[in-house]
Amino acid sequence: MKQSSVVDLLLLLLAIAVLASPAFSDLVLSKVERRIDVTSQIARVTKTLKVVNSGSESVSEFTLTFPKFLGNNLAYLSVAHSEGKGKSKRNLVNLSVEATNPKGIPDSISVYSVALPKALNKGDTLTLEVVAAFTNVLQPFPEKISQGDIHLVMLQESAQYLSPYAVESQSLSIKLPNARIESYTNLDNTKLQGSEIKYGPYKNLPQYSYSPIVVHFESKAAFAVAEKLVREIEVSHWGNVQVTEHYNIVHRGAQLKGEFSRLDFQGRPPSGVSAFRHLLARLPPRAHSIYYRDDIGNISTSQMQSDSKKTELLIEPRFPLFGGWRTFFTIGYGLPLSDFLFASEGKRFLNISFGSPMIDLVTEKLIVQVVLPEGSKDISVTTPFAVKQSQEIKYSHLDIVGRPVVVLEKNNVVPDHNQHIQVYYKFSNINLLSEPLMLISGFFVLFITCIIYTRSDFSISKSSATYLAKLQWDEVLATLQEVQNIIQKCLALHDKLEASLRDLSRTGDFQTCKAARKSTDSLLKDLSKELKPLMAFLQTSPSASQISPKVEELIAKEKELQEKLMAKHTTVVEGYEKKSSGRDIENRIASQQQKITALRQEIEDLLEFIDEI
Amino acid sequence: MAAKPIASPIPVLMYPTLSVFTLAIGLVITAIFFIYEATSSRKNCSLGKELATATGFGSLFLLLASGVYV
Numbered sequence: 001m002k003q004s005s006v007v008d009l010l011l012l013l014l015a016i017a018v019l020a021s022p023a024f025s026d027l028v029l030s031k032v033e034r035r036i037d038v039t040s041q042i043a044r045v046t047k048t049l050k051v052v053n054s055g056s057e058s059v060s061e062f063t064l065t066f067p068k069f070l071g072n073n074l075a076y077l078s079v080a081h082s083e084g085k086g087k088s089k090r091n092l093v094n095l096s097v098e099a100t101n102p103k104g105i106p107d108s109i110s111v112y113s114v115a116l117p118k119a120l121n122k123g124d125t126l127t128l129e130v131v132a133a134f135t136n137v138l139q140p141f142p143e144k145i146s147q148g149d150i151h152l153v154m155l156q157e158s159a160q161y162l163s164p165y166a167v168e169s170q171s172l173s174i175k176l177p178n179a180r181i182e183s184y185t186n187l188d189n190t191k192l193q194g195s196e197i198k199y200g201p202y203k204n205l206p207q208y209s210y211s212p213i214v215v216h217f218e219s220k221a222a223f224a225v226a227e228k229l230v231r232e233i234e235v236s237h238w239g240n241v242q243v244t245e246h247y248n249i250v251h252r253g254a255q256l257k258g259e260f261s262r263l264d265f266q267g268r269p270p271s272g273v274s275a276f277r278h279l280l281a282r283l284p285p286r287a288h289s290i291y292y293r294d295d296i297g298n299i300s301t302s303q304m305q306s307d308s309k310k311t312e313l314l315i316e317p318r319f320p321l322f323g324g325w326r327t328f329f330t331i332g333y334g335l336p337l338s339d340f341l342f343a344s345e346g347k348r349f350l351n352i353s354f355g356s357p358m359i360d361l362v363t364e365k366l367i368v369q370v371v372l373p374e375g376s377k378d379i380s381v382t383t384p385f386a387v388k389q390s391q392e393i394k395y396s397h398l399d400i401v402g403r404p405v406v407v408l409e410k411n412n413v414v415p416d417h418n419q420h421i422q423v424y425y426k427f428s429n430i431n432l433l434s435e436p437l438m439l440i441s442g443f444f445v446l447f448i449t450c451i452i453y454t455r456s457d458f459s460i461s462k463s464s465a466t467y468l469a470k471l472q473w474d475e476v477l478a479t480l481q482e483v484q485n486i487i488q489k490c491l492a493l494h495d496k497l498e499a500s501l502r503d504l505s506r507t508g509d510f511q512t513c514k515a516a517r518k519s520t521d522s523l524l525k526d527l528s529k530e531l532k533p534l535m536a537f538l539q540t541s542p543s544a545s546q547i548s549p550k551v552e553e554l555i556a557k558e559k560e561l562q563e564k565l566m567a568k569h570t571t572v573v574e575g576y577e578k579k580s581s582g583r584d585i586e587n588r589i590a591s592q593q594q595k596i597t598a599l600r601q602e603i604e605d606l607l608e609f610i611d612e613i
Numbered sequence: 614m615a616a617k618p619i620a621s622p623i624p625v626l627m628y629p630t631l632s633v634f635t636l637a638i639g640l641v642i643t644a645i646f647f648i649y650e651a652t653s654s655r656k657n658c659s660l661g662k663e664l665a666t667a668t669g670f671g672s673l674f675l676l677l678a679s680g681v682y683v
Contacts, residue, residue: 238623239621336625338620339618342617
């Protein structure tokens, strides 16, 4: 398996050498420096290429090639060219790179085309810096080890730079971790300095030159790979961005065969160097409320250190991870809103990092869900690399229509991808008010229900207390009505008396007056008799307890009025009999008249009051 | 194209204080309402609105202060 790809390529090169390969635009690479860093589980290749246009046409694109077994595992590729001359050039501008499939290039090479910023004219030179990160190219060899063995991995590469252009001078240096080096291919011009292997410089190589090398060495890096990472970023305009990450971590190094002995693992010297225990995460500064738990519960083996630039979280899973072992956990933390949400040109945007905050973690499948508050519109995402986008709805606290979720998916993510992405959307601050309004209306409905409940009568049987009370109340009202009628009749009789007095003053006929008085008197006596039982009833009934004193008062006043009127009538009639002057009569009855009018007024008031009940 | 950071309309540090005060006021008014309800027999609709507001805001700040971040 390890040799077949190399053999493939050799055969292929022969084929190419035999066939006339097309002249691939006359660029010449005057100097190529390659540095491969394999101290972690990712192979990072940094190339500095000096490109010279030795042809006659100007060229605007550059072709970058990798052998297929590397190209399939390419996780991250960025090409930059440094502007300015001399040692002070550190102005890297990223160029756009695309994977292409041009004709004339054999299948076992993957090709990327770089668009140059301006066309390269004849005789010009350009310096390109390429950074490429490969996952899964450090193959563990042997593939199964026992607990006490060291972890050996193998890297296959080419000492000469495989490119469609001719190369004038090139060199390669591989930086290995500070550990044992088992073996490496020894071509000419090979030097081992400390833990670095240098191949080259090789001069004047034709196109597609390739010489395979294999380096077998011990790696102390943690081969932690997250098979699936779901990262949920929830934005709340009340001041918080909550990030929740669900990890499924597996150790992708050499698998453990045999048993795991805890005694050996913790003995002196401890065995199990191929396992890793710690994972370090770098969170943004001012992260708060950090939790680390899994399905069982909280995991307490973690440490946090924060300063003004970052928050470092060192977590230890429940058991050390050997090759092939896996674990799962959840990390969550909150971030202050003003560090990540900004407003520009009428839109708001969230500027947050894309990948996992853990250093040196490769993610095979990364799903980032950005949950925006309810009522966000015109959502768009800007990322520095390609991702797959989709939208969903999530229902959370106090939601009516749900919150829009932007789902970004990417495979094969390395820490180089941990750059910032921007999510743009529109939101008006009025929508923030809908949440307290919902709570308020909830409480309002509760209280209205209370009010309605206390006022409504749900009783079914006829002997319940409310029903009886209602009946009694009706009776009381009826009685009151009758009392009112009687009082009105009394008042009418009073009016008749007054009328007869006026007749007397007109005609002087006091006999008819006396007769009228007598009849009124008898009628009034009848009416008061009728009043008595009603009054008795009102006094006994409990629900009229507030009203009966008023009614009593009314009747008493009415009686008083009756007497006064009678007295006045008698006085007036006597006065007429004695033939005294009108003035005398007036004086005598003046005080009485006053009292009469006052009493009348009070009676009217009481009648009104009873009316209102 | 200066981007200015957006923060919450009410300072986050004051959430616990605000929640205590608004909840206290809301609960007092609720108590008054229920006592009034039990002793009288007249329509009191506007009072209901008032106290619903107080309790509503109080419970919102309580939720926010405890980290639910609705």
